[in-house]
């Protein structure tokens with residue numbers, strides 16, 4: 637069931653087109669992330685869903701119903717921002733209870749709902765505490781509790797972990813995913829951090845310059861990027877220009893290689909994406925493509941090396957260290973060549 641449908645949505649600020657015909661469906665109960673570089677339009681799209689911004693063209697439907705005419709406070713949506721936007725003069729209880737008090741619910745109902753929400757975000761003991769006495773991570777949990785207390789159908793999160801340090805951000809990624817699974821509602825999450833997107837989402841939407849580049853599961857997006865922009869933005873890649881010779885054969889650097897991708901015209905120019913972790917180094921294999929190690933860095937679990945391969949730099953990973961100057965054979969499994977149209 638599609639909970640949200642966005643059709644041909646366009647938005648400009650002054651003369652700049654920020655959204656350029658967005659089509660997107662969001663399923664009920666999914667964790668969907670809008671991912672893209674700064675300025676690609678993801679916050680604008682989120683603000684249109686929230687009702688803080690109006691598109692120039694296009695449709696926004698919730699459960700098949702037009703939402704663009706509905707005021708933001710009447711939409712079944714709540715938003716969590718990077719800045720926690722909590723009331724500094726109220727304690728935790730009053731912050732979380734705020735929306736319920738506006739509805740004039742009985743105190744016993746408010747009490748039990750606030751307790752439930754504080755338990756959900758793993759902070760059952762802090763109801764009486766002053767907001768400012770909490771850490772950044774705790775404040776963000778309270779902001780999430782406050783956003784969920786009114787039972788929204790959709791929670792919008794705009795870089796909610798952006799202000800936290802790396803370690804806390806990683807902990808909160810697990811927490812957010814757990815909370816989303818526990819409450820079972822739809823989360824739409826905005827970030828420019830690809831690791832965050834891959835680790836939490838059911839669906840990742842990669843955006844660039846107001847347009848969607850690819851929609852897929854984290855594994856699809858990582859393993860089968862649809863174009864060089866996605867490949868480059870998600871993880872690290874070596875991108876090589878070559879030719880699609882014929883079904884299951886590509887060529888670059890004057891050699892032919894087996895691949896599994898097909899469907900391109902014979903002899904058409906392509907870009908070939910190879911992940912650093914998919915390059916296998918084989919010593920003493922003169923029959924393979926050759927590379928010369930130019931630098932090596934120890935990364936904890938593996939070494940990261942730069943190779944000179946036919947005058948181009950390749951980034952590779954290996955658990956075995958090779959000294960700069962060493963010449964190694966390079967092998968890539970056919971299904972680790974990701975072949976895409978040459979956009980240039």
Ligand SMILES: Nc1ncnc2c1ncn2[C@@H]1O[C@H](COP(=O)(O)OP(=O)(O)OP(=O)(O)O)[C@@H](O)[C@H]1O
Nearest residue numbers: 649650654672673674675676677678679680681828
């Ligand atoms: N209210 C506004 N008035 C004018 N320009 C705006 C407004 N809101 C956004 N923009 C511009 O629209 C473009 C897209 O902004 P948006 O915030 O949607 O991008 P983003 O992908 O969320 O980026 P970031 O991660 O930096 O927030 C930017 O160039 C921004 O300056």
